[in-house]
Amino acid sequence: MLDIKFIRENPELVKQAIANKNEKADIDKLLELDEQRRKIIVEAEELKAKKNKVSAQIPQLKKAGEDISGLLAEMKQVSDEVTALDKKLREVEEELNQILYFIPNMPHESVPVGKTADDNVVVREWAPEGFSFDEDKKFLNHIELGKKLNILDFERGAKVSGSGFPVYIGKGATLERALINFMLDYHLNEHNYTEVFPPFLVNKESMRGTGQLPKMAEDMYYIEKDELYPIPTAEVPITNLHRNEILNESELPKQYVGYSACFRREAGSYGKEARGFLRVHQFNKVEMVKMVKPETSYDELEKIVNDAEDILKALKIPYRVLLLCTGDLSFAAAKCYDLETWSPAENKWLEASSCSNFEDFQARRAKIRFKREGEKKPEFVHTLNGSGLATSRLMVSLLENYQTGDGKIQVPEVLQRYTGFQTIE
RNA sequence: GGAGAGGUGGCAGAGUGGUUGAAUGCGGCGGUCUUGAAAACCGUUGAGGGUUCACGCCCUCCGGGGGUUCGAAUCCCUCCCUCUCCGCCA
Structure with a gap:
């Protein structure tokens, strides 16, 4: 959520930012409500001050034996007026919030202005030594591989739950588990995160805190x-860990990493893009979450991207880093990098990670603050998160890139101590 | 699921209708004393909002929401959470 004061002082900036993000919000209406709100507050508080003053005098007058029945009647009137004004205030605030909660975050100045994913900027590409985009080579896609090697079963998943609920079987299940454990261990040992195993169901306040609601x-x-929501990402429970808290400056930065299953309805997305693992209702993800001091958040964003990249480098999977343009930026993000891994069978890049700086957008909603040494006023932290990474898309690239000419899978070296086997055949 | 107890400031813990944002203790911060420290003593110590150029002034908040009253931490309703006992259970 944006600061209403900031909107009041920079309405044109905000309008432009919303337009750049391909979103809509009635800023003029918002400011009108804001003014109305403050007018009511002034009026109500004057009456409340009077009420408090007189109420304090009443016991003395009573003690002095004076007739206060007239005063009581008058105060009753004042009290009723206050009640009416408070009610009016609640109505105005509700209407105001209805707009405010739907206003997206402002893109950072370093984010390129653009309409669609085509306007995203490729920042860098990486591939293991000896890799080439070999278009002549015949690659089986992950669905074919999954079936042939009997490690993935989309049909039975559909029977048990519905389409978009994949089942991993045998060495496929082991490989998935190995991947999750490897990523967690890597972030813990190499990148200094604190591990969290969060709840998979959260309440409404948490969903509102991170901006999903x-x-x-x-x-x-x-x-x-x-009244519980299955989480779409571990970002929700982990960021909300510190909702309504004031942290000490010395506690920052908070760096968490956690695994969770992720649940998404993906309403309205069907067809080719939804094949196999490309779009599913349940998938596994290791998520990094940071809470940092505002002045460091853009450095921290670069770090979190690097942390995610390190996983792909260790796994030796080709990837590229994309800086999202304003039009492709999600609702709560100020700046976002996507990591895309190469799928030789699909012959395209697949989004496997998304690393974002939310600045104080989530912190303001969730009231996550910190107090500087020697300062009185708490400030909002900046929150960031990055997938490190989502296994489903990553698994597509992994299986396809590690297939041998004869349709087997070579297990990446760094995963072998987790799987206990070197090949799947 | 049933029965009971309870939710007050960073923590502990008073407070059952009237200047109580809240006694007291601990902790934190500042000071006196000291070569320095400890002890002792004195002072200070929550958040949000409105208004103001500012100093300041005002309002709200004692788990959340609603109500009674001129006035509520204190009474009523409702929801949530924690603890104890019983039942059920991976």
């Missing part, structure tokens, strides 16, 4: 009976 409600699963 109210705007993305349609993309979430919801368990009505208990």
